[in-house]
Amino acid sequence: MLRVGIIGCGGITERRHGPVLAGMGERVEIAGLADLAEERVALMGEKLGVESEHFYTDWEEMLGREGLDFVHICTPHHLHEPQAVAALQAGAHVLLEKPMAVSLEEVDRMIAVARETGRLLTVAHNQLFSAAHRGAMEQIAAGAIGQVFLVRAEGLSPSHVVGRGVEQNWRTQATAGGGGPLIDNGYHQAYRAVDYAGAPARKVFARIGRHVQDIEVEDTALLLIEHANGATTSLQVGWSAP
Known part of the structure; x- marks a missing residue:
């Protein structure tokens, strides 16, 4: 035990x-x-x-x-x-x-x-084992959607506290959180995208900004990933959606 x-x-x-x-x-x-x-x-x-x-x-x-x-x-x-x-x-x-x-x-x-x-x-990386992700990977492996050359992922919400019952304000602090939605919920989207594309990142371009929330970290982020096999991921995450 x-x-x-x-x-x-x-x-x-x-x-x-x-x-x-x-x-x-x-x-x-x-x-x-x-x-x-x-x-x-x-x-x-x-x-x-x-x-x-x-x-x-x-x-x-x-x-x-x-x-x-x-x-x-x-x-x-x-x-x-x-x-x-x-x-x-x-x-x-x-x-x-x-x-x-x-x-x-x-x-x-x-x-x-x-x-x-x-x-x-x-x-x-728990979302790799979700029914939705595993189902998508089975379809990719079977060739049902052809070659994956573009992955688009989004994770948008009005704030960092939606649907949560425990104090979460540390997520908006630069020291404690280390960043905003990109390092937080965007993390899930990024590792899933790598799985879908079938190759790790070769190059990454990102834009982050704070437009709506009065917080220490970004509330909006855009990430472009060029994968080692030539596929591309476009990832948008934010705590600024209406």
């Missing part, structure tokens, strides 16, 4: 990570929950059947005490790198929420530590 700890008890843990782990039965034991907000830890503990002795407001204390095999990191983007590095060095495998980090330097450091420690490090 894997002993799993969760760092961050916000909305994505409540809606996704927690229920999935709890549903894995005897394969997984949720051995620790950590969040700065005590009420969120208590709520998730109640929902997931975790005893209060495994509640933490200090994630480093959890890593030091619980002997974890695996850690899910579900925190604001700027915390991913230090938390992942610490978890890897504590001997745990790590699953990160997207985006992996807010800079390439942070990504490189996490990869280096994972190699040094011999631990697994991965990012939650």
Whole structure:
């Protein structure tokens, strides 16, 4: 049985990570929950059947005490790198929420530590496993739509908080979020586009701007990807739609 700890008890843990782990039965034991907000830890503990002795407001204390095999990191983007590095060095495998980090330097450091420690490090590209995405990939593989040479993707909403029940204003802060809709919901669109096109990016052109929202990061972004096989992706994302 894997002993799993969760760092961050916000909305994505409540809606996704927690229920999935709890549903894995005897394969997984949720051995620790950590969040700065005590009420969120208590709520998730109640929902997931975790005893209060495994509640933490200090994630480093959890890593030091619980002997974890695996850690899910579900925190604001700027915390991913230090938390992942610490978890890897504590001997745990790590699953990160997207985006992996807010800079390439942070990504490189996490990869280096994972190699040094011999631990697994991965990012939650969960939409690759959605029924819609898998169905589209099956059609592409079968040749039903011919050669994919252009992918168009959009992710537009009025703001960053649509449909969310947990405080999300950190997403609009340059330091915590690391960017706006492009690094946030646009991240999903980008990795799906790479899958559809069948090749990684060779060149990227982007335009970002802040036109509607009074926030620190962009509220609108356009991304053009030239893929290694010659295909092109046009991606629009924003928190500025009416």
